[in-house]
Amino acid sequence: MATDTLAPDTASTPAHTKPARIGLVPTLHHSLALAGRGATKFLRSPIQLVDVVLTPIISLLMFVYLFGKAISGGDPDAYLQWVVPGVMVMTVFQASIGIGVALTTDAATGIFDRFRSMPIARSAPLIGAVLADFIRYAVCLGTLIVLALVMGYRPDTTVPAALAALGLLIAFAMSFSWISVYLGMLVKTPGSVQGLMTILVLPLTFASSVFVKPEGMPGWLQAWSDVNPVSLMADTTRGLLGDGAVASPLTGSLAWMAGMVVVFLPLAMRAYRKNNG
Amino acid sequence: MDYAIRAEGLVKKYGDSTALDGVDLEVPAGKVVGVLGPNGAGKTTTVRILATLLRPDAGHAVIGGHDIAKDPVRVRQLIGLTGQYASVDETLSGAENLVLIGRLLGLSRRDAKARAAELLEKFSLAEAAKRPIATFSGGMRRRLDLAASLVGRPRILFLDEPTTGLDPHARQEVWDVVKRLVADGSTVLLTTQYLEEADQLADSITVFDKGRKVAEGRPGELKRRVGGQILQVRPSMPADVPQVAAILAELSGHTPAEESGVLTVPADEPLLVSAVARRLDGAGLSADELGLRLPSLDEVFLALTGHAPAAPDAEPAAPDAEPAAPDAEPAVA
Structure with missing residues (x-):
């Protein structure tokens, strides 16, 4: 290293014929460094923190005490056991749509220009943003679990199974957040992203096994609920937390997650490159 | 190279x-x-x-x-x-x-x-x-x-x-x-x-x-190529503008430009300022402003391109973005 702070690195690079590429390992390294930035920003923003703490609290209290009795036909305790895994899926799923909204504003600032003028993977700022949301989902799920336990929720599970459930929930949210990233890169205004994502999230969360058992639904709705990724993930979580089969809904959930990443990550990258040369 | x-x-x-x-x-x-x-x-x-x-x-x-x-x-x-x-x-x-x-x-x-x-x-x-x-x-x-x-x-x-x-x-x-x-x-x-x-x-x-x-x-x-410094004069009385313009033309050898009561003329030599000051004094004319300045970006453009600078972008410069240096006037009329 040069001794003077401002002196440029003048070591000559030989003229290569093959263009330089950023490999997979450096891409991951850059993405993680940027995820650290995102997580720090989140932890310093009290409003965002309040949002991911309050939303699960309100959802769980509302569904158990307001609708629980009516839906369950008089057994709130049994309903609590049923609905907690579902609300876990719903809240991380809803939290995952925030990313596109945040990126529309972040990508327009000079800092993204700086990242793109550096020799790092072009995808790193987007992947970093998706990974940074780990902390949001963790806070969200942590709040939910503490409240559920206080309310009397008693999962019949083991520590590894419970950790697997939490890991899968976060992976689920991250996979689906690529839709939001894509829309953020496509429409570029925070309000439109929010609106489009709400249209998408409502049928997915309510026409699912989150709140009611699909057996009571009309045939067509039941057919939809059976393939709905939110239902599949809710059933997977229930299974891992001690209530039902795991294998079949897990396979379905993983297929959805893979599908989301395979389709929407490249689309988001393409839209990002198109916006920014 | x-x-x-x-x-x-x-x-x-x-x-x-x-x-x-x-x-x-x-x-x-x-x-x-x-x-x-x-x-x-x-x-x-x-x-x-x-x-x-x-x-x-x-x-x-x-x-x-x-x-x-x-x-x-x-x-x-x-x-x-x-x-x-x-x-x-x-x-x-x-x-x-x-x-x-x-x-x-x-x-x-x-x-x-x-x-x-x-x-x-x-x-x-x-x-x-x-x-x-x-x-x-x-x-x-x-x-x-x-x-x-x-x-x-x-x-x-x-x-x-x-x-x-x-x-x-x-x-x-x-x-x-x-x-x-x-x-x-x-x-x-x-x-x-x-x-x-x-x-x-x-x-x-x-x-x-x-x-x-x-x-x-x-x-x-x-x-x-831009032509060095500019002499700028603002007569105290707007009615004096034609008379002052005539003096500037005579002393500098250039036709002065006038815009909202301010006359400007290329100053090929620095002594022009004192010459103009003496003449105005002698003729009983007063000026609120009289001095030399470097060409503004507008004038560089005028000299180099023959037209005024292109209109600024849709985003006008914020007031605090106005350059403070006297020779760096913004391209806003």
Whole structure:
């Protein structure tokens, strides 16, 4: 290293014929460094923190005490056991749509220009943003679990199974957040992203096994609920937390997650490159 | 000659409007080239293309021996960019911003921290290192921004309007830093709206207008072409304007221009001021304003292109973005 702070690195690079590429390992390294930035920003923003703490609290209290009795036909305790895994899926799923909204504003600032003028993977700022949301989902799920336990929720599970459930929930949210990233890169205004994502999230969360058992639904709705990724993930979580089969809904959930990443990550990258040369 | 930047025929269109219309640009290694022009001249578009942020519709460019289109990653390894808008993270501290960049450039955590501390010290930001950028003054932000583009010791530096919106003191600080960089051997492409800035920093100046290069040369050459200083007189009584204009024409040998009661005329020799003052005094005429100034950007443009500068972009300069230097009037009528 040069001794003077401002002196440029003048070591000559030989003229290569093959263009330089950023490999997979450096891409991951850059993405993680940027995820650290995102997580720090989140932890310093009290409003965002309040949002991911309050939303699960309100959802769980509302569904158990307001609708629980009516839906369950008089057994709130049994309903609590049923609905907690579902609300876990719903809240991380809803939290995952925030990313596109945040990126529309972040990508327009000079800092993204700086990242793109550096020799790092072009995808790193987007992947970093998706990974940074780990902390949001963790806070969200942590709040939910503490409240559920206080309310009397008693999962019949083991520590590894419970950790697997939490890991899968976060992976689920991250996979689906690529839709939001894509829309953020496509429409570029925070309000439109929010609106489009709400249209998408409502049928997915309510026409699912989150709140009611699909057996009571009309045939067509039941057919939809059976393939709905939110239902599949809710059933997977229930299974891992001690209530039902795991294998079949897990396979379905993983297929959805893979599908989301395979389709929407490249689309988001393409839209990002198109916006920014 | 060894060129750090060589661009040929760069074209960029946005719909129907042409931002760049076939620009050639050459920057010799170790030199500072200033690109001077009003808003909308294509300065920022040029920098964004050369810094691999934007693809040109036509033309090509080679930076440090690497083609921007074919090998952008190697170009990015050589360059540093300081944009018009501070490209640092508001919620992070100064030190955190620089460490993040060091980490992204492959430094170990320890090396990134050491490099950040070194740069913060050098840019007189050490005391503010732990504060969030949101609390920084405009000049501090710009210095941090410069520091951020230097973490990787770039050989070629793009400074896009580095002092727009800064007060004269902060501007001087940025200039001092740039001068040190150049003394250390960096190649710099600087864009500016201020003639004085290009004059202070650049070895040669390229003038852009409406996406085209309209002139280039050393600052002294351009100044001679522009015609040196301007004598400016504002008669106290508007009714005196014709009489004062006649005196100016007689003494300077040029026909004065008049705009809202102010007369201007090229001052080929400095003694013109006292000659005019004596004549006005003798004729019993008084002036609220009488003095010499350097040509404004408008006048440079008028002289070089034969027309007034292109209208500014849709975003008018904020009041605090108005240059304070007397010779650097904004291109706003």
